[in-house]
Amino acid sequence: MKITDLELIRFTYLSRHARDAEGHGHPGPEHEDTATLVHIATDEGVSGYAMGGSPTMLAPARQVLLGEDPLYRERIWQRLRQFQRLYGPPLHDRYIGAIDLALWDIAGKVAGLPVYKLIGAYRDRVPAYASTMCGDDIPGGLDCPAAYADFAEACVAQGYRAFKLHTWMAPLGPDPRHDVAACAAVRERVGPDIDLMLDCHHDYSRTEALYIGRALEELGYHWLEEPMNEHSMSAYVWLTAELDIPVVGPETAGGLFYNRAEWIVNHASDISRYDVNLGGLTPLIKCVHLCEAHGISMEVHGGGHGNLHALGAMSIPGEYYERGLLHPLYDFEAAQPWLASRVDDIDAEGCVTLPQAPGLGLDLDWDYIAAHRV
């Protein structure tokens, strides 16, 4: 079996997702945006698909992929990683991640199995938490502590048993007291039985992070996420030693699972973190195994097909699927019109069920894509 082509399928869609000055997402006016799908074709007619990729990756990635057997994921991944040393941006971890996911999609289709059963299944349903967009100044949005409480209450009514706040970023924040006020309002509203987490401004000082952490301990929060710049592992070693509340990370720090090993050895967080965007499902599985060997939990960052399949195959460690980002004025369910169905519908108990189609289970609406192809 040989890979015959690597291409990008690009198409437009109407989006209501706007980005602020730091890149954080918020509801915004409807506008046309472009989505990208990686397509890996083979000489046996099986195709793999995954969202993501970039035109700049095509030349170096084709050099690795074309003519290669798509079932040689480990060899392909290692070659892409080696190429990355010299072709940094075109073979960014995110793009390698999309390629790796498309290869898993092929493997699942060849095997006739959903990817999590290919890895070795553990569960069919995963509890999800509602993960909010960042704070804003939109009336009816997430513009004050009470607005977070209202939204958390609505999410709990929808079935979620866990809720994570992303609070105010520049220029509306950061403000540790404002963050804590939002956290307190949510706890007061949903009561003690809902798991609550905070992901706040990522550049707080050590002092500010400790203040927030102590407040969350009082409020019985489940974890604290990336309150400081992750480039200082030392700051996280310090904070993790100070706090009882679990510190989760790293999320955005580079270095793939190799760096998670460093954080574990240095006790820089209580719970590790990974995401298919960090090079794909292949390294995500490696990070799960690393964490399990050390008795460290690992929370999967972000949603989508690859992350969900990883969660379906993980036992210890790994608790929640991150569903979102959500906002009272944003129709998350309708945000990806190129999908005939989402992969992560939640049920009345706040859980997401693993898809059973062979491969990743990306349910693409080919009529939509054809009609909007760039």
Next chain:
Amino acid sequence: MKITDLELIRFTYLSRHARDAEGHGHPGPEHEDTATLVHIATDEGVSGYAMGGSPTMLAPARQVLLGEDPLYRERIWQRLRQFQRLYGPPLHDRYIGAIDLALWDIAGKVAGLPVYKLIGAYRDRVPAYASTMCGDDIPGGLDCPAAYADFAEACVAQGYRAFKLHTWMAPLGPDPRHDVAACAAVRERVGPDIDLMLDCHHDYSRTEALYIGRALEELGYHWLEEPMNEHSMSAYVWLTAELDIPVVGPETAGGLFYNRAEWIVNHASDISRYDVNLGGLTPLIKCVHLCEAHGISMEVHGGGHGNLHALGAMSIPGEYYERGLLHPLYDFEAAQPWLASRVDDIDAEGCVTLPQAPGLGLDLDWDYIAAHRV
């Protein structure tokens, strides 16, 4: 898909494999022995097989397996591990390992893929080293340093590019000077281009182990294996700090991949070690990923189908397939008459080629088994 039965298939064969007072294997007189095959049956007619298992495991393992989907390897493995806390001997790591391998065999057959392509292939051929039996006092056997040199020369002529000595155990050893003499004789005979390794008496003192390690450094040996009791990780921390030659381990120390994480964090060896007998292919893969995250090489201990598939899916770390144990007077190729073909024939370059049949590629001779079934 459901597991409908877990059974053992036991059959006799004529063996020339004898065990000494410490359990080490040597050539011996022909005698009848019994082999055991684990068989996991499913309601879809697919069966998984692996060598190993014990009657005592059947009751607790059936409680976990029957009615379970065999593709839920991670869930099954974790449940077996949990059962093991209370059912130690019946669910020994070796028996769990055989069950796990049989589940991988099923998965490969369901997928129509050899197991290493299910995991994600890296290579189709793996270099092998000739791994000797322990020293003896058999004329024409491994009874003196020159005998090891003769045998190494014969192995190199057969294609092997690497050779590992197991030297004299009680009551013929241990003797550090005798071990070093054998190592020196082999190096002198095969020249500088063959990788040589030593696995010697496992209860040497620190002083003796250091003496041997220094001598192997002079002789340009590739690694030193388990010269001391592995229950003292501290002894290995000390030895690894003292020596330049890579210390490989742990091999027999318990604790699965969890303990390999401890050895890594404590710098107790230079190269880690795992084996499908330590709970199966599922934890072996976890150990590979653990080691890769830490930039530590990992050598697979022992041969056979499961270990070979792991090596086919491993990139960094993992260099050699261990082929043996071999002896000048022992017909290794004919030692498993229940196999229609061995999985690990070596080619003229000393490499083993991965099997391409779906599953583990265990090529059982069912006529033989039927004729000799107990």
